[in-house]
Structure formats: structure tokens, C-alpha cells
Amino acid sequence: MCQEEKKCKECKECTGCPECKIDDSGVFQQDCEKCQNCKDCENCKDCEKQNRQEKCNQCKGNMHDRSDFKVIKTRLEEGNKRFRENTPIHPNQSRKRRECTAKKGQKPFAIVLSCADSRVPPELVFDTGIADLFVVRVAGNIANISSIASIEFAVAALGCRYILVLGHEGCGAVKAAMSKDPAPSDNLSQLVGHILPAVNACKCSCKAENDDYYTIAEGEKEPLKKVTIENVFHSANELTRCSEIIRNAVNSGNVKIQPAYYNLGKGKVDFDIKSEC
Ligand SMILES: [Zn+2]
Known part of the structure; x- marks a missing residue:
């Protein structure tokens, strides 16, 4: 479940997505908390597993x-x-x-x-x-x-x-x-x-x-x-x-x-x- 403090600053909904790890310059800073291995990736595995693909992409859209x-x-x-x-x-x-x-x-x-x-x-x-x-x-x-x-x-x-x-x-x-x-x-x-x-x-x-x-x-x-x-x-x-x-x-x-x-x-x-x- 999303925790308030972990909500994506862009989409305000999903947590654990790569977007949460993006700094102001649009660069990924660290691995996704959930899948751990999707740093710099387009799609977070764990988000995808939890059917959050759409939301992740929505976040991603703010950067990409x-x-x-x-x-x-x-x-x-x-x-x-x-x-x-x-x-x-x-x-x-x-x-x-x-x-x-x-x-x-x-x-x-x-x-x-x-x-x-x-x-x-x-x-x-x-x-x-x-x-x-x-x-x-x-x-x-x-x-x-x-x-x-x-x-x-x-x-x-x-x-x-x-x-x-x-x-x-x-x-x-x-x-x-x-x-x-x-x-x-x-x-x-x-x-x-x-x-x-x-x-x-x-x-x-x-x-x-x-x-x-x-x-x-x-x-x-x-x-x-x-x-x-x-x-x-x-x-x-x-x-x-x-x-x-x-x-x-x-x-x-x-x-x-x-x-x-x-x-x-x-x-x-x-x-x-x-x-x-
Ligand atoms: Zn030329």
C-alpha cells in the first residue's frame, strides 16, 4: 500500500516507482524501493506486478x-x-x-x-x-x-x-x-x-x-x-x-x-x- 510519505511527488498516487527516485534534474538517484533493480529503467517490475503499470507510466510521463x-x-x-x-x-x-x-x-x-x-x-x-x-x-x-x-x-x-x-x-x-x-x-x-x-x-x-x-x-x-x-x-x-x-x-x-x-x-x-x- 502506498504510504503518504512515499507517494510519488509527481503523480501523488503510486509509491515505489522509479519516478519517486528522480531528483529535480530528472535523474534517477537510486533503485526502486520495491523491485530494487529497476534503477534507470522505464518500467518498474514491482509496480507492473501490482498492476500499477499505468500509474508508473503516468509518473514516468512527467520526466519522459x-x-x-x-x-x-x-x-x-x-x-x-x-x-x-x-x-x-x-x-x-x-x-x-x-x-x-x-x-x-x-x-x-x-x-x-x-x-x-x-x-x-x-x-x-x-x-x-x-x-x-x-x-x-x-x-x-x-x-x-x-x-x-x-x-x-x-x-x-x-x-x-x-x-x-x-x-x-x-x-x-x-x-x-x-x-x-x-x-x-x-x-x-x-x-x-x-x-x-x-x-x-x-x-x-x-x-x-x-x-x-x-x-x-x-x-x-x-x-x-x-x-x-x-x-x-x-x-x-x-x-x-x-x-x-x-x-x-x-x-x-x-x-x-x-x-x-x-x-x-x-x-x-x-x-x-x-x-x-
Ligand atoms: Zn551536414
């Missing part, structure tokens, strides 16, 4: 909230703040977290569509751990069949409701799309083709001659950033245009797509970006 877009965004912002200020807590990376999620499955709180660039690892940039983020990485963070299908899976099968489309400073794929030189292979040409709509949109606003565009982009950082951000919005639009699952989820308010831009050197993710092209 997958329903409130603001809470998810705040969690990402706070993780990024820890990362860039060099104070990461590396949550959810314990052996028990690994074992528990292997057994119980994954419930990532956000999807991230980001570039394959080795300087942009979302799990590190947002100071997250195992089963926290469903990360889809492809050069230029483009929305192609593979990335869209992966995101559809996360939405439809895993219940993810928040999609972050993350562009970044100095993106080689965007540079390649802005280059007058042809791509060195058909595969790369196809990939770059996904970014061309953003390039073309910005060309108009930049008023540059086609051949001069990359020169301008190299000489000044702004055009590259502009196209990169435009490409983020283009990818976000493509997710809804090309996927009925994502489109329906967004239109019904069940899923939010958030554009963002990562500054390599500063380590900061800017959520407040706007399309200028």
Missing part, C-alpha cells in the same frame, strides 16, 4: 513526458545547455537502463532528423541516453524515403509525438547542393537533389547568378546558413507532404515538427529560427 510539446522542448533545451556548458550528466546510460529497455522496449521522447556529420551527434548535443531519442541521420538531414519511413515507424509504432529537424553550421551536403560542380556520383547527386529546392528558394532572394552562388556562400557565411535553415524547413514540409501518417498526426495535433539549427563551435541548438527565403 511524451505528450506535452513544451516539456519535450524544455528537456532538449536543458540537455543542450548542459552539453554546451560542459556539465553533462549523461543520463540513462547505465547497465540497468540498457537491460531494462532491451527487455521492455523503447519509448523515446523525441525524434531527431539530423545530418550524418560527425560533429553533430544528437545524443551528445542534448545530453541524453539509451532509448531517449529516436535519431535518424542522413547527410543534409533530408526527408527521403528511408528517413521518412523511419520517422513513420517512430510515430506509428513507438508513439513519438515530437520531431526535431536539425540543420547545422558548415553543412557539407548543403555546400555541395550550392556548388556549381556536379556531384561525384549518382547517389550523391540524388541526395543533393533533395536540398536543391532550398538552394533555389534562396537564390531568388540572394539575387546571385547561378555560377556565383557558391562563391558567395564560401566568402560569406550567411548564404550557407540561410540555405541550411531553408533546407530544414523544406525537410519539415516534406515529412508532411510525403507521409500520410505524419501528415495526419500533425494535422490532428498529435505530432509537432520543430525546426532547429545547431551551431558547431558554440554547441548551441537554436530553436527559434525562421525561413528567410
Whole structure:
């Protein structure tokens, strides 16, 4: 039976759940009192035994909230703040977290569509751990069949409701799309083709001659950033245009797509970006 002093500070109902052991920063401090071995886990065994699964998940939702877009965004912002200020807590990376999620499955709180660039690892940039983020990485963070299908899976099968489309400073794929030189292979040409709509949109606003565009982009950082951000919005639009699952989820308010831009050197993710092209 729940004892008053042991009631979960979040759900106020169940005791012994992992949530009771979470401190203000959202980190598990110790094992669950009841099952003793579910530290960092998604589902407390004992709570589950006592048919408290729902309540535990309710508690869990306060930390791993997958329903409130603001809470998810705040969690990402706070993780990024820890990362860039060099104070990461590396949550959810314990052996028990690994074992528990292997057994119980994954419930990532956000999807991230980001570039394959080795300087942009979302799990590190947002100071997250195992089963926290469903990360889809492809050069230029483009929305192609593979990335869209992966995101559809996360939405439809895993219940993810928040999609972050993350562009970044100095993106080689965007540079390649802005280059007058042809791509060195058909595969790369196809990939770059996904970014061309953003390039073309910005060309108009930049008023540059086609051949001069990359020169301008190299000489000044702004055009590259502009196209990169435009490409983020283009990818976000493509997710809804090309996927009925994502489109329906967004239109019904069940899923939010958030554009963002990562500054390599500063380590900061800017959520407040706007399309200028
Ligand atoms: Zn890139």
C-alpha cells in the first residue's frame, strides 16, 4: 500500500516507482524501493506486478513526458545547455537502463532528423541516453524515403509525438547542393537533389547568378546558413507532404515538427529560427 510519505511527488498516487527516485534534474538517484533493480529503467517490475503499470507510466510521463510539446522542448533545451556548458550528466546510460529497455522496449521522447556529420551527434548535443531519442541521420538531414519511413515507424509504432529537424553550421551536403560542380556520383547527386529546392528558394532572394552562388556562400557565411535553415524547413514540409501518417498526426495535433539549427563551435541548438527565403 502506498504510504503518504512515499507517494510519488509527481503523480501523488503510486509509491515505489522509479519516478519517486528522480531528483529535480530528472535523474534517477537510486533503485526502486520495491523491485530494487529497476534503477534507470522505464518500467518498474514491482509496480507492473501490482498492476500499477499505468500509474508508473503516468509518473514516468512527467520526466519522459511524451505528450506535452513544451516539456519535450524544455528537456532538449536543458540537455543542450548542459552539453554546451560542459556539465553533462549523461543520463540513462547505465547497465540497468540498457537491460531494462532491451527487455521492455523503447519509448523515446523525441525524434531527431539530423545530418550524418560527425560533429553533430544528437545524443551528445542534448545530453541524453539509451532509448531517449529516436535519431535518424542522413547527410543534409533530408526527408527521403528511408528517413521518412523511419520517422513513420517512430510515430506509428513507438508513439513519438515530437520531431526535431536539425540543420547545422558548415553543412557539407548543403555546400555541395550550392556548388556549381556536379556531384561525384549518382547517389550523391540524388541526395543533393533533395536540398536543391532550398538552394533555389534562396537564390531568388540572394539575387546571385547561378555560377556565383557558391562563391558567395564560401566568402560569406550567411548564404550557407540561410540555405541550411531553408533546407530544414523544406525537410519539415516534406515529412508532411510525403507521409500520410505524419501528415495526419500533425494535422490532428498529435505530432509537432520543430525546426532547429545547431551551431558547431558554440554547441548551441537554436530553436527559434525562421525561413528567410
Ligand atoms: Zn551536414
